[in-house]
Structure formats: C-alpha cells, structure tokens
Amino acid sequence: MAKNTLFNHIWNQHKVCTLPNGQDQIFIGMHLIHEVTTPQAFAKLKEAGLKVAYPHRTFATVDHIIPTEKQTQRPFQDPQAEKMCQALEQNVKENQLTFFNSASQKQGIVHVIGPELGLTQPGMTIACGDSHTSTHGAFGSIGIGIGTTEVGLLLATQTLALTPLNVRRIEFKGTLQNGVHAKDVVLKIIQQLGVNGGIGYAYEFGGDVFDAMSMDERLTVCNMSIEGGARIGYVNPDQTTFDYIKGREYAPKGEAFDTAVKEWQRIASGPDAIYDDTVQFNGDTLAPMVTWGINPAQSVEITDPLPHLDHIPENERKVAEEAYAYMDLKPGQAIEGAPIDVVFIGSCTNSRLSDIRIAAQVLKNQKVASNVRALVVPGSQAVKAAAEAEDLHRIITESGAEWREPGCSMCLAMNSDRLNGNERCASTSNRNFIGRQGSPSGQTLLMSPAMAAAAAITGQVTDVRSL
Amino acid sequence: MPASPQIITAISGHAISIEGNDIDTDRIIPARFLKEITFDKMGEYLFYDARFNEQNQPLSHPLNTPIAKNATILVVDDNFGCGSSREHAPQAIKRFGFDAVIGHSFAEIFAGNCKAIGIPVIQASHEALAKIRAQLQKNPSTQFNINLVSKRVSFFEESILIQIPNEHRDAFLDGTWDILSVLQSKQELAQKIDQALPYLKP
Ligand code: SF4
Numbered sequence: 001m002a003k004n005t006l007f008n009h010i011w012n013q014h015k016v017c018t019l020p021n022g023q024d025q026i027f028i029g030m031h032l033i034h035e036v037t038t039p040q041a042f043a044k045l046k047e048a049g050l051k052v053a054y055p056h057r058t059f060a061t062v063d064h065i066i067p068t069e070k071q072t073q074r075p076f077q078d079p080q081a082e083k084m085c086q087a088l089e090q091n092v093k094e095n096q097l098t099f100f101n102s103a104s105q106k107q108g109i110v111h112v113i114g115p116e117l118g119l120t121q122p123g124m125t126i127a128c129g130d131s132h133t134s135t136h137g138a139f140g141s142i143g144i145g146i147g148t149t150e151v152g153l154l155l156a157t158q159t160l161a162l163t164p165l166n167v168r169r170i171e172f173k174g175t176l177q178n179g180v181h182a183k184d185v186v187l188k189i190i191q192q193l194g195v196n197g198g199i200g201y202a203y204e205f206g207g208d209v210f211d212a213m214s215m216d217e218r219l220t221v222c223n224m225s226i227e228g229g230a231r232i233g234y235v236n237p238d239q240t241t242f243d244y245i246k247g248r249e250y251a252p253k254g255e256a257f258d259t260a261v262k263e264w265q266r267i268a269s270g271p272d273a274i275y276d277d278t279v280q281f282n283g284d285t286l287a288p289m290v291t292w293g294i295n296p297a298q299s300v301e302i303t304d305p306l307p308h309l310d311h312i313p314e315n316e317r318k319v320a321e322e323a324y325a326y327m328d329l330k331p332g333q334a335i336e337g338a339p340i341d342v343v344f345i346g347s348c349t350n351s352r353l354s355d356i357r358i359a360a361q362v363l364k365n366q367k368v369a370s371n372v373r374a375l376v377v378p379g380s381q382a383v384k385a386a387a388e389a390e391d392l393h394r395i396i397t398e399s400g401a402e403w404r405e406p407g408c409s410m411c412l413a414m415n416s417d418r419l420n421g422n423e424r425c426a427s428t429s430n431r432n433f434i435g436r437q438g439s440p441s442g443q444t445l446l447m448s449p450a451m452a453a454a455a456a457i458t459g460q461v462t463d464v465r466s467l
Numbered sequence: 468m469p470a471s472p473q474i475i476t477a478i479s480g481h482a483i484s485i486e487g488n489d490i491d492t493d494r495i496i497p498a499r500f501l502k503e504i505t506f507d508k509m510g511e512y513l514f515y516d517a518r519f520n521e522q523n524q525p526l527s528h529p530l531n532t533p534i535a536k537n538a539t540i541l542v543v544d545d546n547f548g549c550g551s552s553r554e555h556a557p558q559a560i561k562r563f564g565f566d567a568v569i570g571h572s573f574a575e576i577f578a579g580n581c582k583a584i585g586i587p588v589i590q591a592s593h594e595a596l597a598k599i600r601a602q603l604q605k606n607p608s609t610q611f612n613i614n615l616v617s618k619r620v621s622f623f624e625e626s627i628l629i630q631i632p633n634e635h636r637d638a639f640l641d642g643t644w645d646i647l648s649v650l651q652s653k654q655e656l657a658q659k660i661d662q663a664l665p666y667l668k669p
Contacts, residue, residue, distance in 0.1 A: 013664075016656045021634040021643075025653055027660040030667060037553060039504035048647070053654075054661060056669040065502060080502035087504045121666055131552035131576065147554035147576065149583040157650040159657050163634075195489075196546060199575055226552075231576065252666075263665055295489060295549075315545075319489050412498045433493045433550055440497065440516040 002167035003274040006236055007202045009267040010142050014125045016159055023161045029124045030057055031154050032110045033097075035088040036064040036414070037129030041152035042091040052095040054158040059119060060092050061100040063109045064130075065414045068377050068404035071102050081415065095155075108380020108406045111135040111348035115219060116382050118248025122237035122264035127154055132348050132430060134225040137234030138218035139241055140268060142202070144231055165202045165232060166276035172209035174284035179465035181358070182217035183350060183428065183448035185209060187289035187299045188281065189221075190228040194316075195297045198230025201276070204269065205235045209283040215244040216354040223349045224430050227296040236268040290335050290461055291432050291446040293323030298432075299446070302463045305332050326434060327443050328422075335461050338445070342425040343374040343401070343456040344437070345449050347411035350428035351379030353386050355449040360392040362453035362464060368400035369459030375402050375417060377409040401456060413438025426455035473585060474642035478567040479612040480539030483529045484600050485514070490543065491550030492577065496559045509555055510562030530563070534607050542599055543570035548577025557581040567613055569620065569629065571596060582635045585644055589613060590630040591620065598625060615639055 002008055016025040038060075045051070052058055065081045075082040092099040100106040100113060107113070111132055114120040122140035127133060129151040136143030150160055170189060190197075203225050210218065218235045225233025235241075242261050245251045252260040287301035298320065300306060308331045312320045324330060329338065345351070345359050356378060368374045376396050378384040384406055387393055393403045410417040411429040418438025419425055425437055425444050432444035445461065454464040500512040518528045525531045541560060547570045548556060557580045560568065568581065569589040578588045591599070602609050602623055611622045613629065615636055620629050638644040 014660060016653050016660060019646075019649060021637055023634060025650060025657075027657055027664075029664055036501060040506055040554075043505065057661075057667050078502075084502060084504055124666060129552070131550075145552040145576070147552050147557075147580040147583065149554055149580065153647055153650055156647060157654065157657065158661065159650050159653070161646050161650065195549065229575075260665065295491075414498060414501060418499075431493075431550065433491045435497050435516055436493050438499060440521070 001164070002276050005167045005204060005269040005273045005275065006140055006234060006267055007142065007165065007167050007204065007232070010123055010125060011164065019161055021161070023163050025159050026125060026162050027159050028127045028154055030059070030119065030126045031158070032114055032126065032128040032133070033058060033060045033151065034064055034110050034130065035062045035066070035084040037148050037151055038091065039084060039087040040148050041155055042087070044152045045155050048156070050156050052097065052155045055096050057158060058097045058155070059100065060088060060097050061107050061110055061113055062088065062102065063406070064408045064412065066102070066407050067415050068407045068409045068417055071405045078415065105381050108382065109348045109351065109408055111223065112351060112379030112383065115139065115215065116248070116380055118245055118251035121245060121251070121260070122241060123267045127160060131226045132223050134231065134233045135219050135223040135348055137222040137225065137232055138215060140234055140237035140264065142232055142234065143222070145226060166200055167204055168198070168201045168277040168279060169204045169206060169275045171207035171278065171280045172205070172283045173207050173280065174209065174282050175212070176209060176283050176286060179450060180286050180288055181448040181450060182213060182220035184286055184289040185283070186221040186224040187291065187296065187446065188286055190224065190297045191289070191299045192281070193228055193279065195227065195295050196229045198225065198228040201230050202232035202234065203228070203230040204275070205233060210235050211238070214354060215240060216352045219352065220349055224296065227430055237264045288448060288451050288464060290451065292327060292329050292335055293320065294326055294432060294434050295319065296430065296432060296446060298323055300335055302336055302461070305334055306330065308332055336463055338461045339424065340372060340426045340445070340455045340460055341423040342419060343372060343452050344377070344410040344425055344427040344429065345452050346375065346377030346379065346409050347429035348379065349430045350449045351377060351383065353383050355428065356383065356387045356392050359449045359453040360395040362450055362467065363399040363401060363456065364395050366399055366457045368456045372456055372459050374400065374456040375404060375410060377404040377417070378406050380406050410437050412436060426452045426461065428452050473645070475585060475587065475639040475644070476616055477612060477614045478539060478587065479610060480566070481534050481537060481608060482540040482542050482599065482603060482611045483535050483538045484542040484603055485529060486544060488545040489549055490547050492548060492553060492556040493550055495548065495556040501553065501555050506555065506558040506562060509559040510564065513559040513563045532607070536564070538564065539566045540611050540613065541565045541568045542596065542603070543568060544596070545571045547573050549574040552576045552580070554580045554584070557584055557586055561586055569599070569613065582638060582644055587613070587615060587631060587635065587639055589620070591627065595620070595627045595629070598627065
C-alpha cells in the first residue's frame, strides 16, 4: 500500500473509522449535486424522516438535462426536464442548500463550476453523483463519483463507505508539441493502460508535462481518469493551483489564504512518498489522439493507422471487431480523412474558457463544412460570459457553428442535443460508448477541442497541425 | 431507507443469459431513459435498444422471451456494467425482476451499486458460465439456485463453486448491505472530523 502520498494524507484526515466489512468510512467535505442523480436520493431521505446532515457542505446546480437554448424560459419544453428541475428546486429549498440555478449567473456543469467558484480546493474529499467527479482531483483533492444510493447516504450522514485504493504514479516527461493538448495526454494514458487498468487505483499525475499544464488542462486529464478505470485521479497542488484559486468567490481570503496554502503544501505527496506502481510516458513525441472505437481506450495517434486485429491483445479482440463493425471503420486504414457529420465541443472534459479559445482560434476566419452541424456548448454561465467578453462567440457563430447555453448537452444527450441515425460525431466529451450521444447507432470519435474544430472545417478527421 | 435489515442467503429461479464483454451502463439503460425522478419504470427500459427497434417494436432478445418475465438470475460475461456510475442500470435490472447477476467479472462501481440495493453480483469461471448456458440451451426453464453460504450455484445435476467478494457476501448474510444504519452509528466521530476540517465551515 502506498505511503505519504497526497491520497494517503487526505484519506487519513477524513477517515471516520474502519467498518466491520473492511472498508473505511470517509467523511466527505463537499458534496455536489445536480438534477439527475438526486431525486430518488432525496425521496429516500424523506421516507426515512431525515434531513441533509451538513447542509453547508452541499452545493447544487442544474446541468445534465436542461436545454442549451432558452434556458431561462420556464417551463422547459421537455416536461421531464421540467419535473426533474422542479424536484431539485424543492429539495434544495426544504434542506436550505446553496443552489446555483440558471438565474444565479453561476450555473454550469457541476465539474466546471466547482473549480471556477473556488469551491474546489486542495485537500478536500469531494463526491458527486456523476462518475467524472474525478475532475476535481486536478486541485490535489480526492474527487469521487458515486451512485444514487451513495448520494442518499451522503445526504444523510456526510460519509461514505469506501475501499482504500492503491496509488499509481503516472509520469509524463518532456514537452508537448504545438497542437497537442491535455486531451491527447489522457487518451494516450487510457490507450496504454486500458479501460480497466486503473481499477483499484488512484492515479497521481506528475512530471514535466503536468507541471507545465494550466489548471484547465489538469482538469481535462483528471476528468477522464475514470475512463481508465481509476475512480480517483489527481495532480499535487503547486503554485499554478494556488494562483488559480486566489481571489475566487469561495477561496479563503487574506491571511486565511496564506494559512491554507501552507496546509495545501503539507498534504502534497512528499519526497518520501511510496507508490504501488509507477508508469512513465514521453510527451515529446505525442501526436493528437482520436478514438476509433466504442470505448475510450480504442484510440490512435492521428498519424498511425488503425490497429490490425492480430496486433490487439486477444482479450480485447472481440470488442475491437465489434467496434470496427459499429463504427464503419477498417483495420489498417488512416483515421485522418474519416468523414464527420456533427461536431460537439463541450462537456466537463473540454468546455472551459481555454477550450473555447482554442476552438475559436481554429475556427477564426474559417467556415464550418456545409454538411457539418457544429455545436459549441460552454461549461458554465461564467465561461459563456468570459468567452463573449472576448468576442469568441462571434468567431464561432460567424464560422457557422452554434453557440449554446451551458449544460452537459451532447455529452449524454439527455436534452434535445443529440445525434440522429448513424451520424458520426467529432466530440470533445469523454465517452464514445454505443448510444451515448442519443442515437442507438450514432458514432462518437473523441478528440481535443482543437482537433474537433479542425474536423468541423474540413468535414473529416484532420490533423489540426496541418491546418 | 428500509427500517429492517434484510438478510439474503440464497437466490433461486429461472435464468436469462446476455452475452458479450464490456457491456456498459449506457447499453443496460440508454441515457435517454434517465429523465424520471423515480426508478419505478426502469425495468421496462432494461437493454431497451437491443430489445426494441426504432419503432419500439420488440426484437428477438432473451429478455423478450416468456421465461424472462419471472426470471430472477441474469447471466453475463466479462466487465459487465462498465461506464457510468449511475444507479439506474442496477435499478433497471432489479426492477425487471432480477435478484442476482452472475458473470465472469464486473465493473467496480456497478458491483458496488448492485450491492447497495441488495443484488448480489456473483463471479463464476468461464467454464462454469459455459455450463450454465449449455443447460439454458437445453432447457430454458431450468431452476437455478445460488447459495451465498456455500458459495455454490446448483442446477439440474450440477453444483459449481462461485465467488463473491467477502465484504459483499458478509453484508448480504448479515443483512447490512443497506449501510445507512452502519454509517449513522458513527455520527459523533463524523462530527469531530467535520469540526476539524479547515474548509467549508458553516
Ligand atoms: S458533461 Fe457529461 S460527463 Fe460531464 S457531468 Fe455532464 S454528463 Fe457527466
């Protein structure tokens, strides 16, 4: 078992006790909730005659199901969306929870607004009923995705029963080339370690590449830890982290901030940290990544041909065959040039201001291909406002792409943003599972915002570095 | 949450087999069905896109057979339930009528979510699964019995060893799979941690 890592430090500090079943009862310092995974949990709470135990540790927003057009017009067109939001509004009121609703100017995808508001800080345990809660690990916290039953337990007790994890250090050395981004880094990690490689592990990301990354980029990588099977992924807090937090609404102020920084430095993995495993990558040679299959490990560097079946490990071959058939792709072919019908730039993986900036940079003075429908969906109201203050929305709409209101949108297609039939989508989201983007036969190719924007212009998978 | 702990020692009944590795939660329950505020109807949506065509007409699928109506055991393959942490997938399985899932391996969060709602997730070797399926081929209405005490699944003339993580097994046998009461009993210690934490003070 790992020792003296950030993971160990935070775990121990939040450990209530060891349970009879061998799991640890862990106190969760911050609980983020949204409209989709909570109604059943609140219903059970009420049934048991309980209230939220620590209301000051729970923060709510709406993101999963709300429309990304005319968001403030109520009731929503979709009666089910209306019902879910009303349920959340009612539960928030009854339990006096902080709620960042559409009128607050602070609404957005739960994993985007946590960092943005300064709520997400190093050293925290954070849970949310969404598997991408690992995102918050970018700040040197433990972010863990949970199911609705656990949401209920958390509301009632502010604790969870968790199995301690091993810690794997993932080092990325060197410098990324122009046009290569955080999304490519994490797709590479998952390609190499597999969708199950992280089961039982927390991933600690470190090395030159991570040291040089902005917080937005670290968020992108930690976001997809879970796609590699690691329920938790984190980066140790450093000056980049502290600078990001300083001055944000929920950040400690003045002297309290300095005290907090000392504490954050203390909880970081020490020089004497012991890991259960260490893996190294080289960032110098990495090219932009694109997925070609139906899980996020099925990806290639844009310059490589799609793998031949006999190069794929035997236990993954059947899925690869299924993927090729489903995606209308063939082993040995280049992914570059594969036609695209839809482009989705958004989701908690890639919808922050820096992502919108990169997309806008590529789209500037260009036109989206006539047969492509392109959607740019900012992650939060704050991202939207900041992008508009820089006139990015003008560049985006002038290119022919749509500029939407914040939400999860086509990441999971719970609102009307979805694929039709077997449309193929270049998507900056995190999952390329069959049916994920709303059509049972829709095809998803995961890539970075730069690559997705390039695909929008040419109507096919394109190496953004060649534009 | 349920007032009385529920002890689960055995599951018996008909079985339905769903083949394929890496079946993710979006396939178990397509995301467009997550819009409801209760789990009541989730059973109807189980494997919807495999069971029905785009005109909502039923396709040939193991879950559309008459046996499925009162089957209690779902037989699957490797890495079942990967993908999202959403509990709708185990809820769909439970509400369709299944009381246990048996397969070669399961995604961790999925297995945890199943345990939390009282569905034992049971591991069996590839050989054992092949035997179960061969028997189902021969006689789809075979009675199966999964015994958590002896860790065996028996049917016809067979009795095969199965695996279940000890912590899951203990929880079913003691009736503590719904751990609310377990967690609640440590509220004083939890309060101490709350007060000691440097962040998010009331
Ligand atoms: S954008 Fe997608 S992954 Fe992120 S919180 Fe929303 S649904 Fe979950």
